[in-house]
Amino acid sequence: MSTAQGAGPAERQDAAGPALLQVEEVQAYYGLAHVLQGVSLTVQPGELVALLGRNGAGKTTTVKSIMGLVTVRGGHIRCEGRDFVGLPAESVAQFGVGYVPEDRRMFPGLTVRENFRLAGLGSRLPKAEQQAAIGRALQVFPQLEAHLDRDASRLSGGQQQMVAVGRALICGRKLLLVDEVTQGLAPNIAADMGATLRRIADEGHGVLLVEQNSQMALELADRVYVLDQGVVVHRGDAVALRRDPGWMERYLQL
Ligand SMILES: Nc1ncnc2c1ncn2[C@@H]1O[C@H](COP(=O)(O)OP(=O)(O)OP(=O)(O)O)[C@@H](O)[C@H]1O
Ligand SMILES: [Mg+2]
DSSP states (O other), X not given: OXXXXXXXXXXXXXXXXXXXXXXXXXXXXXXXXXXXXXXXXXXXXXXXXXEEOSTTSSHHHXXXXXXTOSEEEEEEEEEXXXXXXXXXXXXXXXXXXXXXXXXXXXXXXXXXXXXXXXXXXXXXXXXXXHHHHHHHHHXXXXXXXXXXXXXXXXXXXXXXXXXXXHHHHHHOSSEEEEESTTTTOOHHHHHHHHHHHHHHHHTTOEEEXXXXXXXXXXXXXXXXXXXXXXXXXXXXXXXXXXXXXXXXXXXHXX
């Protein structure tokens, strides 16, 4: 593996205490297929970390491993030092982890308000805190106020992604895992979503962002990991990579 610079911010902060998210040497399987072969990464509060790589590299599997949605047979996944390998997805939410899946999964017939209430229930927070979390999601996406009573599956693609990120924020008090949220969106809508995720990180969340648009991810991110065939083949500070015009060809073969 190569690194663009020596110890990045996460590695420096590790000495001060446990990372918000630490994925360590994770081995993940679909049946007999050994997909992740020792993936390690960290995310700290206030950081937006991009996870890049070609189709089939293992990005979604990494995020699903964190969420307890695939079989992990080795390694550790810790949130603030507490290991949650083997916990089901409902329990992972209680650690303050929110997840935006690759397909945005709006249940037909559910309004935006109902989507948010369900996310509140999933967070298992006390009722008043659920309401407060829904209020915070609406502060992040005030555009949704006007659509609260509409069927979320009938909103535009960009609005549906706002609902998906809003739901994740309601569960994810500390950490957001965001898988391909800009896919299929018009460039200006995608850029707005990217800026919103950056702001969410600036306000203290850790954000792990899987993104096909590597250029955009690099502009938003503090640090970058590149996966290939279930292995981290490169990690580096985004500032250093932004100064290196050849890196995408070298690491992503784009
Ligand atoms: N449900 C599944 N059952 C078996 N194999 C799977 C399953 N989902 C993914 N895979 C395989 O696991 C590997 C990693 O897939 P993954 O979806 O994690 O890649 P990815 O980096 O997210 O790709 P993409 O950019 O296309 O979303 C691929 O070889 C893929 O074919
Ligand atoms: Mg994927």
